[in-house]
Amino acid sequence: MNKILFFAHLKDEVGEENIRIDVAGRTVAEVKELLAAEYNLQKLDSAMTAINEEFASNEDVIEAGDEVAFIPPVSGG
Amino acid sequence: MNFEIAKEPINIQAVIDKVVQRNAGAITTFIGTVRELTKGKKTLYLIYEAYESMAVKKLEQIGDEIKERWPGAEVAITHRVGRLDITDVAVVIAVSTPHRADAYEANRHAIERIKEIVPIWKKEHWEDGEEWIGDQLEKVAYPTGKPEEKDLYE
Numbered sequence: 001m002n003k004i005l006f007f008a009h010l011k012d013e014v015g016e017e018n019i020r021i022d023v024a025g026r027t028v029a030e031v032k033e034l035l036a037a038e039y040n041l042q043k044l045d046s047a048m049t050a051i052n053e054e055f056a057s058n059e060d061v062i063e064a065g066d067e068v069a070f071i072p073p074v075s076g077g
Numbered sequence: 078m079n080f081e082i083a084k085e086p087i088n089i090q091a092v093i094d095k096v097v098q099r100n101a102g103a104i105t106t107f108i109g110t111v112r113e114l115t116k117g118k119k120t121l122y123l124i125y126e127a128y129e130s131m132a133v134k135k136l137e138q139i140g141d142e143i144k145e146r147w148p149g150a151e152v153a154i155t156h157r158v159g160r161l162d163i164t165d166v167a168v169v170i171a172v173s174t175p176h177r178a179d180a181y182e183a184n185r186h187a188i189e190r191i192k193e194i195v196p197i198w199k200k201e202h203w204e205d206g207e208e209w210i211g212d213q214l215e216k217v218a219y220p221t222g223k224p225e226e227k228d229l230y231e
Contacts, residue, residue, distance in 0.1 A: 008198040053131040073211040076197030
């Protein structure tokens with residue numbers, strides 16, 4: 001099982017701060033495609049992804065238990 | 078705890094005190110505040126949100142970058158989250174170094190890197206609406222394309 005976190009506009013669009021689904025063995029790109037279709041997310045492509053709080057690339061494969069977060073372009077400061 | 082996400086108003090002096098050291102000849106302090114007008118549009122207030130655990134790690138990474146590039150530097154950063162009104166303090170960065178030029182440069186590095194790699198977002202609230210701001214250059218919300226990989230690691 002994996003915990004998937006959403007922030008900023010993605011959280012508003014999904015309607016949840018996080019969900020739990022099993023995406024072990026899938027790449028980040030595959031999970032983005034899956035979630036974009038499931039929740040009709042237009043801008044998921046422009047989000048970065050973090051696996052276990054470290055930036056990941058679209059080719060990285062998610063393992064069981066990994067926490068996956070989608071990070072829209074940041075605007076702190 | 079030199080790198081923090083705060084839900085309450087930031088005690089600026091407490092952040093500065095963290096970088097006091099006997100070898101310092103300078104401490105620079107950057108205080109980021111909530112501006113009322115952006116491109117003529119009036120902000121009523123902001124909501125800041127963070128992926129807190131990762132944000133702290135990325136602030137620590139910025140501290141490590143500074144210590145590597147400016148030997149002898151000490152760094153402390155606190156970023157506020159939640160609702161902030163106009164003039165409220167959103168971020169405080171304190172850097173101490175043996176010489177003043179380094180303290181200015183290293184502090185500038187910290188705020189620029191925050192705008193690149195730290196997972197914190199602000200939602201602008203105006204009289205006629207609200208929007209999550211997604212571009213650190215404050216020109217457009219959510220440009221296509223993600224930040225370049227080279228921006229993530231120095």
